[in-house]
Amino acid sequence: MSESAVAADPEVVAYPGAQAPARRRFVDSGGLRIAVHEWGDEQAPPLLLAHGGFDFARTYDVFAPLLAAGGFRVVSWDQRGHGDSEHAALYTWDADVRDALNVLDSVCNEAIPVIGHSKGGSLLTHLADACPHRVSKLVNIDGLPSRARHPDVSEHERSRLLAKELADWLDHRRIVATAKRKPGTMADLARRRGRMNPRLSYEWLLYLVAAGAQHDADGWRWKLDPSMRFGGFGPWRPEWTLLRLPGLPVPMLGFLASVSEPMGWDTTEEILRPHLPPDAEIHTLPETGHFIHIERPHEVAERVLRFLA
Numbered sequence: 001m002s003e004s005a006v007a008a009d010p011e012v013v014a015y016p017g018a019q020a021p022a023r024r025r026f027v028d029s030g031g032l033r034i035a036v037h038e039w040g041d042e043q044a045p046p047l048l049l050a051h052g053g054f055d056f057a058r059t060y061d062v063f064a065p066l067l068a069a070g071g072f073r074v075v076s077w078d079q080r081g082h083g084d085s086e087h088a089a090l091y092t093w094d095a096d097v098r099d100a101l102n103v104l105d106s107v108c109n110e111a112i113p114v115i116g117h118s119k120g121g122s123l124l125t126h127l128a129d130a131c132p133h134r135v136s137k138l139v140n141i142d143g144l145p146s147r148a149r150h151p152d153v154s155e156h157e158r159s160r161l162l163a164k165e166l167a168d169w170l171d172h173r174r175i176v177a178t179a180k181r182k183p184g185t186m187a188d189l190a191r192r193r194g195r196m197n198p199r200l201s202y203e204w205l206l207y208l209v210a211a212g213a214q215h216d217a218d219g220w221r222w223k224l225d226p227s228m229r230f231g232g233f234g235p236w237r238p239e240w241t242l243l244r245l246p247g248l249p250v251p252m253l254g255f256l257a258s259v260s261e262p263m264g265w266d267t268t269e270e271i272l273r274p275h276l277p278p279d280a281e282i283h284t285l286p287e288t289g290h291f292i293h294i295e296r297p298h299e300v301a302e303r304v305l306r307f308l309a
Contacts, residue, residue, distance in 0.1 A: 012210075013206060015061070017062045017065070017297070020061060021057070021064075022039055022040065023037070024038070027106045029080070029099045029102040030098065030102075033085065034077050034086075034103060036076070038074065040071075044073040045071065045112070046075055048075055048104055048107070049114075050077075050100060050119075051079065051116075051118075051119075052116075052118030052119045052121075052143070053079075053118060053263075056082045056084075056212045057076035057077055058208070059208065059294070060074075063293040063294070063301060066297055072308075075103065077103045080096065081224065081225035081228055082223070087225040097126050097127055100123055104134055110134075111134055111136040113135070113136050114137075114138055115139040115141065115304065116143055117143060117292075118265070119143060122144075122241045124140070125144075125241055125248070129247070135250050137252070137307065138251070138252045139252075139253045141255045141293055141300070142255055142265060142290050145242045146267040146268070176227045179227070180221065181226045183218045184219050184220060186213075188219075190202060190205035196263050197261075197263070198262070198289075199259070199295060200295075246275055247277070254282040255292050255293075256268065256272075258284055258288055259290075263290050281307065
């Protein structure tokens with residue numbers, strides 16, 4: 001299929017099993033418009049789904065319909081600065097958690113199951129710990145932290161948020177305030193994405209471009225705030241989530257990757273074992289990378305649905 005045809009109608013790009021959301025809407029979160037996407041019967045029991053960093057809700061276009069077919073109203077959202085949600089002047093971990101709660105409030109005021117991948121898994125672990133009356137069960141897909149030290153400020157490794165580091169980060173945000181992401185063809189964007197997702201097929205990456213990029217006059221661009229850099233959701237550290245796990249007040253199902261990838265967490269069951277709550281269930285999937293739900297959507301969905309039953 002030619003790129004001109006896709007530019008006219010990106011929805012024509014297909015991928016086996018992928019389904020666009022049945023409904024789309026917006027939620028106000030502290031004055032910021034957050035894009036919400038839903039799959040499944042609107043009257044079915046709700047289930048909240050959170051994507052990872054540099055992703056967007058449409059990365060669940062294969063996985064979410066499998067959960068919807070299992071009897072759920074699957075609700076996901078583009079995190080601030082991602083996808084169709086508005087960009088913010090600054091980004092913080094706590095703001096992302098508040099966005100998650102605002103999306104949850106727009107669905108119901110009861111406890112419901114939640115599922116998150118990567119950064120989304122850690123966000124929802126934080127939410128379950130802070131608001132256990134709103135979360136009935138937690139599924140974490142390769143978003144369980146390791147003891148490895150990760151940046152608390154983008155591209156830096158520091159134990160404290162020192163004044164110089166904060167100033168440098170704010171200077172970067174000022175410089176890129178009016179910047180745009182580099183344009184390219186659909187193939188260009190798919191290849192760039194492939195450097196971060198080396199185990200995913202070109203056909204899937206091309207589908208993501210059609211679902212998560214915009215076609216401007218000078219080419220295609222990912223719908224992602226250009227101020228964002230790889231590493232750092234700051235101020236936040238994966239170790240802080242690790243410390244929350246022993247007292248997690250809701251049942252948890254966790255999935256771990258067995259193959260190291262650029263965006264992965266490299267967490268193992270041995271690292272987690274001393275920190276897990278008593279009723280936690282952990283599965284390490286053999287020969288599987290960080291995007292577990294994309295590599296093995298049917299297997300993961302089947303285990304999730306059994307856990308939620």
